[in-house]
Amino acid sequence: MKDRWEYYNGDFTADQYNDTLLKYSPWSGHRRFGYDLISYYEPENLVELGSHYGGSMFAFAQSVKDYGLRTKCYAVDLWEASDIYTSHDYERDIFAFFKNVREKEFREADIRMMRTSFDKAADEFDESSIEILHIDGSHEYGDVKHDFKKWMPKMKKDGIILFHDISNQKVLGKIMGSCIFWKELKERYPYTVEMRHSWGLGLLFLSGTKYRDFMDKVNLDHYLQMSIYDENVAKDRIRTDYFRLADANKWIASLRQDKMLADQDNGRLLQELETVKRRYEETDRQKDAYAEELKNIISQYEQTAKAKDVYAGELEETIREYGRTVEAKDAYAGELEETIREYGRTVEAKDAYAGELEETIKEYGRTVEAKDVYAGELEETIREYEQTVQGKDIYAGQLQEAVKAYEQTVAGKDSYIEELQQTIKAYQQEIDKIKEAYEHTIQGKDAYIEELETAGKNRR
Numbered sequence: 001m002k003d004r005w006e007y008y009n010g011d012f013t014a015d016q017y018n019d020t021l022l023k024y025s026p027w028s029g030h031r032r033f034g035y036d037l038i039s040y041y042e043p044e045n046l047v048e049l050g051s052h053y054g055g056s057m058f059a060f061a062q063s064v065k066d067y068g069l070r071t072k073c074y075a076v077d078l079w080e081a082s083d084i085y086t087s088h089d090y091e092r093d094i095f096a097f098f099k100n101v102r103e104k105e106f107r108e109a110d111i112r113m114m115r116t117s118f119d120k121a122a123d124e125f126d127e128s129s130i131e132i133l134h135i136d137g138s139h140e141y142g143d144v145k146h147d148f149k150k151w152m153p154k155m156k157k158d159g160i161i162l163f164h165d166i167s168n169q170k171v172l173g174k175i176m177g178s179c180i181f182w183k184e185l186k187e188r189y190p191y192t193v194e195m196r197h198s199w200g201l202g203l204l205f206l207s208g209t210k211y212r213d214f215m216d217k218v219n220l221d222h223y224l225q226m227s228i229y230d231e232n233v234a235k236d237r238i239r240t241d242y243f244r245l246a247d248a249n250k251w252i253a254s255l256r257q258d259k260m261l262a263d264q265d266n267g268r269l270l271q272e273l274e275t276v277k278r279r280y281e282e283t284d285r286q287k288d289a290y291a292e293e294l295k296n297i298i299s300q301y302e303q304t305a306k307a308k309d310v311y312a313g314e315l316e317e318t319i320r321e322y323g324r325t326v327e328a329k330d331a332y333a334g335e336l337e338e339t340i341r342e343y344g345r346t347v348e349a350k351d352a353y354a355g356e357l358e359e360t361i362k363e364y365g366r367t368v369e370a371k372d373v374y375a376g377e378l379e380e381t382i383r384e385y386e387q388t389v390q391g392k393d394i395y396a397g398q399l400q401e402a403v404k405a406y407e408q409t410v411a412g413k414d415s416y417i418e419e420l421q422q423t424i425k426a427y428q429q430e431i432d433k434i435k436e437a438y439e440h441t442i443q444g445k446d447a448y449i450e451e452l453e454t455a456g457k458n459r460r
Helices: 013-017 019-023 028-041 057-067 087-091 094-105 118-122 141-154 177-188 208-217 220-406 413-459
Strands: 045-049 072-076 110-114 130-135 155-164 192-195 201-205
Touching: 013 019, 013 057, 013 094, 028 057, 028 130, 028 155, 028 220, 045 057, 045 118, 045 141, 057 072, 057 094, 057 110, 072 118, 094 110, 118 141, 130 141, 141 155, 141 177, 155 177, 155 208, 177 192, 177 201, 192 208, 192 220, 201 208, 220 413
Parallel strands: 045 072, 045 130, 072 110, 130 155
Antiparallel strands: 155 201, 192 201
8 A cells, every 4th residue: 555645647548449438438437546546555456246348447457557566356247248237238249359458458467357157256265355346247236235245255354345336327217226235335334435426436445444544545526527527528529429420411311312313313224224135135146146156167166276286286296306306416415525525634644644754764764873873982982992901901911921020029019910900800890881881772772763663653
């Protein structure tokens, strides 16, 4: 519950679906109050017995939607005629209308449609669970009284019950039973409020505290003035619609006069049509005979056309055969062209391979020449070593002669001779290594030449 009561003066979005059905309904004068009631108390739940086309429920739901409340709104109705006061309304599918508005405008609001009787719906609610109850079903005295007794145990101790149609205005020549029952309730319950406009709306407060708070904060005259304003707007619309209707009636009368003259013309035309019809029938018989002759001619043409179709079919088949032959020849020519291109690629490949072989032979020739030069160098080195060894052999012989000459006198020369012998041995080993290296080099080059020859053969 809020700290202060606020007065709504905005629009109701449901009106766009049928403003006549909602904006000018019997409950329309209380819509702003219903909106403010919900926004002030922010109830956990609200149950309405008799939602009909939604004049009151959509006002409650507008407040729930605008303020983002979590109020659960239960719309209970069979959505079918139940008394003489609303039977004409159900010439249209009001249930589908209500459901469509709920789905398109109030998805955010929790509106639950309960298409069942009020008694069966009551079994779905726990005792002392409902905060606000709106009774607006059948207006017969016995029905309103029964609904009140059935649902009273479901109300919370500080709940509020709303009753519509409590004014003493006569409908079909008599005061509605809801008005009579409301008068009885006022005698039994001390905390009641009533608004006499828009067929009357009564509020029964079950809590004195809530009643006194309401009376301190709410200016009921505001809603009466707003209802009067809306009624004046409605009167202006009725006046506008009246003149539109008058203009429409004049136009209809003019159309009726035009129709009468048209009917007279139609009679004359029908007579003329009968004469024309007889002439036409005679002409039609003549045309039938002529048409029969034409049919015979057409039949002959059809036979000729069939023969020509057969001949044309044969020509088409011949053309198709030629086409297939040409396609086959084109394919064969393409194969020959591809073969020629393949031969060209083969010749190019062979020319490239021959070039590679020539380069390999040139490379091999250069390698052989290099090996010959290197072999010549090695041979020259060997000859030099041989000459050195021969010289050393001669020199060793001279040394041996000298050693023999000095053996008896110079014993110390033995060690020197031994050193000379070791030197000669070292020279010999070095010569052997040079020979071995030369032979190894020759073998490596031979192996390299074999690899080149093998590679050349593989390329062929």
